[in-house]
Amino acid sequence: MRLLRHDLHALTGVYALDAIERGAERERFTRHMNGCQSCASEVRGFREAATALAFAAALEPPPAMRAEVLAAVARTRQLPPEVRTHARPRRSRTRVPWVPWLSGAIATAGIVIAVLFGFAQAHTQQELNQARAQNQSLAAIEARAIAELDRARTQNQLLAAIMAAPHVRVLSQRSAKGGVAVVLLASVRHQLIVTTSGLPALPAGKVYQLWLIGPTKIVSAGLLPAAKSGQTAPVVASGVVAGDKLGLTVEPAPGTAQPTTTPIIALPV
């Protein structure tokens, strides 16, 4: 154990120089760094040293670049400040009435809520990186970026509005196949947010589909997005009424009009 931690700690240098390739090792180190103050401050110091390396390599940029960048700036919307994830779970938790059978789930919910806001943006960033990797023109990337970021922003505003609604409740249920769904229910808005953690991976051609199961009819509440590190990004379902159950089934892609399999989750909301 000590050896493993020591091993991770040795990565501060290569991490600060972006010399760890994307993948499991980098993720493990990033996770470790979140709880290791000395690692984080070492990385900060190394990055400052690296900044000196960058300044030492300074070159006069092409003269036309300045006007181009300033023109792009004039037509580009800025991102809003990041919602402080550490403040969010606290606020939500204080509003949630304590329910004994949920106590385990609340801990999960705290984690899920903490990632809710970061998720949309991080996802957008990844798509941007992919777009870049495909060598698209700057203008195309820009246009795409603006659309993507607007979408992420709208999604974040919606999530924030739901979470800020009065009497938000956190519900959760283990799925029959393992993993858990955590739901933030804002009854007054007739909306809920679903995130899941640890659901089994599905074979190609299958998707997880959410349902609002009422006494007389069942309506689709959308598909779960592909999981990242075992968690799925928040999905918002609207039109929730008292007496509904939130269902989750495995369906053939790209989803079906009505469920064709037994729900692995059926959570009264």
Place this chain on the structure above:
Amino acid sequence: MNPSDSDASRFRSASTDRRGERDLDDLLIHVARGDQAAFEAIYDRLAGPVYGVIRRVLRDPSQSEEVAQEVLLEVWRSAARFDPAMGGAATWVMTIAHRRAIDRVRASTAAAEREQRNAEIHAPRDEVAEAVEASLDRERVRRCLDGLTEIQRESITLAYYGGYSYRQVADLLSVTLGAIKTRIRDGLIRMRDCLGVS
């Protein structure tokens, strides 16, 4: 270079001067509120190092310009995400610039391009001719690099300027992964102390 020149560049040097760094932090905070004039000031201070470090990694001038533009636009776009408590503005911007350059390198799989870079990596001195100014920054960094062991220096420059992953560096220098991690870390500790990073 006479002593007064050194003093002048010391105060102009954004990477080393505390006051300059604080200035940049303030500018970036204004940029976050949509201040385009503040962004222009940031551009004038940081476009050189941004473009320079990207050129160093990517080599190709037109690709470097494209990535530099993306980085500078990203600075504008994400300025509200800058947190002075996590480090200075120059470091924030250079971290974005370097990472973007690396992402571009790792995304490009063209073998020929890779070989090209490989061949050129051992002739970094050519860059000096293109330098805008032989700043004190450059001299201090060179002096601090000279204070490292050969393998520390090579590992750090291959990783940072060459854009190689530490596995590739280990391979190029024929040493173990563990040794590269340690050499880079030890080297950066020395660099950090030599540069007087707080």
